[in-house]
Structure formats: structure tokens, C-alpha cells
Amino acid sequence: MPSDAVGSSGGPFAFMIFGTTFYVITQAKHASEIDKNTEALSFDEFVQDFIRSAGLSESAVQACFLQRLAKEKSGFPNPSGHPLGILIRQMQVHQLHPGVYQRALEARFLRSFHRQLRVEHISHITQAQTSGPISMYKWCADFFTRAGEYAYFGNTLGDIDPDFSKKFYVFDELSWQITYRIPKLFAKKMSAAQNTLQRSLKTYFQIPQSQRDETAWFTTAVEDELRAIGVSDDDIATIFLTVYLTINTNTRRATFWMMAYILHSPSLVQALRNEIAQAFEGYDLVNPSYVFDKSLCPQLEAVWLETLRLSSSGSSVRCINKDTIIGGKILRKGNKIMIPSRLLHMDDTIYTEDSSLFRPERFLDTGNRVRGGWWRPFGGGKSICTGRYVAEHAIKMCVSIILHRFDVRLTDGAHLPQGDEGIPGLGIMGLKKGEDTWDNVSARSFDG
Template structure:
């Protein structure tokens, strides 16, 4: 009987526990259901307020591109231009411009009308670029004293060195000095002579066969095979370094150019300001370059200033004049170095790749540039840059910038301002996406995504495209690229000399390399990893003759 009693109690207890568990599970299910309802209601209320009620209450502000989760960050990171194009199509029916979108916790006002972009570049009071410069300086190691002092206006007094009667800050004076070095004139002519001599000495089959990027197993007396992107990258970075620092920086660090190419391919991590622990592939080469630049600056001036460009010596004097030390000056010169070298190497790759896939342009290019050569030596670099004498060369340059350009101009809205009839609120950002403007059929005409240099020559409208308010391959306003004249001269002289001396063709039948749309850049798009274009370079009999 005792056993039966124990069994009955056990069964009753088990039944009670099962019923309690069922009630408990039911309660949890109800709570989960209520939580889901609350989340859905909260999300619906947020979305209704964000994209319906607030725009209705504030019709004077740009409308925002809707999203299901509170950011467009993932889409922006994956393909920023694709996201912007989708947003433009979304607002096309209403003609809404500028529009807004949210990414990475920031609201961006996006300008897609040419007149509005011109207004952005003109307005330097309410729209500022300084915040982004300061953030970059801080991220790469400049101290707060330096950041503050290079942005402060200087006394408007007569002084030794570069004239500054307006009392500009060192950042503004730096831009003025860049223009003095890089715009057409006496100092630009010095660079042109150095480029010409470098080309004539370095663009030979013997030199190509000895470079690290060459597969010497595929070389012969009259030809060599090499990866084009690797070759143009190595060649242009070495040339840029030579122009500004002579041979001294290479003696300080023979791997400086190699470290730069590694850094430049992941420069987007610097632009997004990744935590250091997550981007050692960027910070390691960056830190090596800054350390080597400091070692360069610590050499005795007699060992380096004789080979340095006027700009390098002048900037060193000006920065030291306000008390900038070696550590901070090395970081400032590192910024200058990547601004010099990040775009020409990529532009030359895209020019040559497109021309190899459109060989009719090669013959026209050779014909137009022939007067710039004596035999196979370049003698007149300015001739190649003259659009009237070399219209096809100029069209190829412009079309490659249009198709391969990937950057956007961004400003901080420092004060509420009206652009395009809409009020832009202080604290947000405004963006001019050049690629959207350049790929607009209203600007580019038929087949805007195709590389077709003829569009710049075939009609009166085409010949005026480079004067259009939609055309901003080098940015605009106060931050327009100072090196745009030098960039064209370097790239097109390089291409001209290659085509004068060699035949160049793809090895096999590879597809067109794809641009890496997921990586933000400071100008020209990179090629997708693993899609370098292998080429065969063969000595031309005509050139030898």
C-alpha cells in the first residue's frame, strides 16, 4: 500500500508539474507574441513618423529615402554609387532634389542637379570641408595642437618664404602653394622636363624586363609580358616620388613605393576610419611610411633639399615656421604623398585597357602625338596636352575620367542653408556624387555607361561637355584638385611613349577588368582584386626605324 501511495503521489505531482509547465510555456508564448506586437507597432510608428509625418510637417526640407532598418549603411558600404542611383530613380517621378539618406549614423543631403552642385561649391561660409581634413589628420596621428594651429589664420604680415598677405591658415596656404607648383608656369615646366627625361630613360624594354612586375620567364629580346595594373602602379608611384623627393626617400626606404601601393589598395579603411585592430593591413604600411618620412626629414638639409621639389622645401619651411615638429610634419607629408600618387597609376591602367579593347583609337593616338617625338624620344610634352592639336588624345583622357571616376565631394553643413529650394540643417552632410552627374544621359548622351571618346568630338554639344556644370572629375570650388594639369601630362605622356615605342596587347582573350565598386576611393576606381590585365609589350619596328 505504501508503494501504491507513493506511486499515486508521484503521478499527481508529475501531472501538476506538466500542467504548470504548459501554463508557463503558454505565458512565455503570450509574452513573446506581445513583444512582437510592440516591436511591430513601434517600428510602424517610427517609419510613419520618419517618412510620412515629418516630411509633411517640414516640406521645406529634403525628403529622405526610406529604409526598413534604421540605416542605409550596409548598402552604402557595398556600393555607394549603386545606392545613390537607386535613390535618384526613387525620387525621379517627383523631381525631388536634393534628397536625403541616412548611413553610419549621419544624414547626407545628396545633390544631383548641376546648378545645385555649383551652389555647393560656391558656398564656403555654410558648407565646410575642414571637419573631414581634421578627422583624417587625427586618425593618422597628428596631435591636437597641430590640427588646431594649421587651421588658424596666420598674421597678415610680410615674411620670408611664400607670400601670405591675406593671413591664410597653413591649410589654405598649402593649397595656394600646390597651385603655384602644379598649375602651368615656370615650376610646372620643371616637372615636365623631369617627366620627359624619366620617360625617355625608363620606358625601355631592358628596364621593363628587369622590373619586379615582369614575368621574366615570358621575356625575349623584343617583347615582355607583365601584369598591367601592377606595372602602372609601380611605375607611377616611383615617378611621383622622384618628382617630389628625388632619389633620397628611396635611399631612406627602398620599399616606400611598395608600402604605398599596399596601403592605397585598402585606403578605404582609412576613409571609413576603421578601428586599428581591424585594419592592420592598412595601418602597418601607413606607419612604416610615416616612420620613413620622419627619417627623411631628420636628414641634414644638405642631403635632401637639393633634390626635393620647390613645394616640399617650401612647405617644410612654412610648417616649421609655425612650430610643427618632425612627428607631425611626417604625417602631413604622408598625406601629401598619397594625394600625389593615388590616381595617376589607376588612370593609366584604365586608359590602356580601354584602348586595347578599342584598337582603332591606338592608331589615332599615335598619329596625333607623333609631332611630340624625335624618333622614339619624347621632346615636347606640352604638345600632347594641347587639346586643339591632339583632340582624340584629349577625348580619351576625358572619357576615361568620366567612366573611371568614383569619388564624391562632401561638405559639413555648418549653418542652416538653402540649396535647391530646400533647407539643409546644420550638423548634417551634403554630397555631390560626381559619377551620377557624369553618367546622366542628359549630360553624357547615348550609352552613358559605355567608354566612347567620340561623344566628346562628334557634335557641338559633345565638344562643350567639359564646360558643363555637371562635369567635375577633379571636384570643385576651393577643394578642386591642384594636380589636374600634372596628372594629364604624366598619364598621357606615359601612354604616348608606350605606343610610340611598343605594341601592347592583352595576353589571351581576358574579359574587361571590373571596377571595385565596393571600395570608396579618392578619385579613380580601383580594379577588382584578381582581375589585373596581363599584357604583352613588343618593340615596334617603326619606332626603331
């Protein structure tokens, strides 16, 4: 590595994996520089590399990312004549940012939570029919993945493969192998699950749209755009598997960590129940906007922010298109930049000397710690998560419903599980091997 590329404390440092050099950014001011430098530093190549590794054909890559579309085309507006790959991100914003489509999607999540979050629906995870020990990690994965699937694909995908969410769990836990281009010889389990999921998605998209149940606007609109440029069913399935991944991988994990931190802070359970009570009538959450309101539910908001701070292990990634100076160091063309959110979130000068501890009150004391380059749970700049608004609302809804509907008690000797910081990822960390926890779950009584 050239001496002018890395070196001084606080500046970028580098490592190599499978022949690619990654520069790691350790300072918020440098992260902000990178977010603004869209000329020399690009996110688009990373997306293309990822989706190629996921199995998208080269002809589809060319059609989606390198072929500019007409400005006057039918379908979703394209006044700048962007390729479809960029247009799809704009369509995600249209679906997921505050507005009619966002509210419709959140209503689907809530409908699924009301349906799935019942004791009788978790017997396939528990060790008893109506109550008993349950893997919180697998439970959150199960009901949240089913909710995301229903929100975007209605009931049809589940009808094609009732175990789709279970197979996705296997794939998702290993999907980092796609990002880092692990050879298939060493990624057989991930590849097998991926192939099964893609076959089910292909079957889904071969069913006429009129015969599918409750499909989200985004799903139908993107499919129409892909078919208009001649993308095959196999490639459509591959693209939507990556969509499915972005819908579910971080939300299910963030829900787990939020519940884990709450359960290991016993005083929070009743405090949060008291705070969210007015949003419920009997068993059901009838006023979700109440739990979204930071002034009405400040403790829920603080727990959400602190959970994101502690559990975010993803990195924003940029490809370097020309030599660039960041932090006084030359970052060479052809390599990649990583901005690891966890490194910034654990800075003691920003979050005090106890930054490794769960202390939601730090977000009750001041709001300035969620701004600026030190706060990156959703990435930043061009690659900032388009689904951050829906993710926040969906997670707050389901955590509120769990606290309201269930008594969840830690088993004897239970400890706060450890996240797997050693597995690279693009968002919320998973569990370290052997750290899965089993909690006792039973329905709360609402008599009187």
C-alpha cells in the first residue's frame, strides 16, 4: 500500500479482501466529504457488482443500468432520461417516503402484525402449543419477514411457497457472502437457499397481475418497467429477491435487538406500556400515529434511537472512479471506500465514555446526537436507505404490539446476547453463534 494512501491516526486505513482494496473511514467529517463527492465516488457500481454476484445476467445488467431510457416513455416519469436502475430507486422513494403510498404500505404491515402476533401462531417456534420458551431472534425473523412479504406481494407468494420466509431466513443469514463474492464452492448453503427462493419468485411473476392478491404499487410498477425493456422472468426474480432482502433483513434484526434491550432493562417494560396505552383499544393497535409521535412517546423514540446506535454494523460503500484525497490521504482509483456506522456510533467523544452500554436516556437529554456525520444507521448521501421511514414505523408498531399483547419473561440465567461483529454486513448485525436466547411468552389478560 502506498504511504500516501493511509497512515495518520484518525485518517483512512486500508485492508484487502479477494484482491480488492477497501479504505475504511473513521471520521465523521470525512464521511460527510464522501457523501458530497458524487463525481469521483459512486454507489452505482457497487449496486451493479452486488446484483451481478446475486446472479443477474449480463444482458439484464446492461439493460437496467447502462441503457438510458427515453424521457417521454410511458409508465413512471423519467424527465432526466435515467437508466431503469436509477429509476427503480426513485420508485422506491415514491412508495416509501411520507405520503399515500407509504401509509398504504404501513397499513399492510399493521394488518399482518395483528394477524401474526398471536400466541396460537407461534407454536411452530415455541416448545409448547400455547406458551413456553421461544427464540426471540427466530420469532422476530418469522413474523417480520411474513409482514414484509405480505406488504409487497400480498398473500400470493405465501400461497406459492408457505415456507418462503423460513427459507429466506437461511439465505439472509448468509447473504453477506454475495457482497464479498465468496466463491460458490464455499457458499453452498446460501446458494441452495437462494436458488429455491428465486424459483418461487419466478413462479409468482409468471402469474398474471390480475390474479395476484393485494400487490403493492411498487411491485407492479417495477415489474412493468422491467418487462418493457425485455428483462426475463429469471432476471425479474433475481432483482426482486434483492428487493425482498432490503425489505426484511434489517427490520427483523432491529426488532429483535429493540426487544432484547427492553427485556434486559425491566423498568422499561412497564414504562413503555404506560406510554403507548392510549394507542390501543383492547387487543389491537388502532392509532399507530400515536406511537410514531416523538412528543407523545419519547421513551419509545429514545429506545429506538439507542437500539439503532448499538446494533448498526453496516457500512456505506463507494467505488472510487478517480484518485481522491480524503483526510489528507490519496485514495486510489479502482478501489472501494467503506464508512462503518458502528465505528462512528461508538465514539466516546460523541456518545460519552459509556458508549458501549445501552442508555436510551442519552437521547432524552439531547437531540443533537442524531445529526451530523456521527449518526449513520441508515447510511448517508446517495445510498441512504429509502425505507427508513417505513422501517421506523413498522418496527415501532410491532414492538408496541408485542409489549401490549404479551408477557415476555427472560429464562433463568439469560444474558444480553452478543451481536456478531465479525460477520460483514450492510445494516443491522446478526447474532454471534450460540447467542440465541429463549424467552417465556404468554398472552396478557385484558380483563377489566
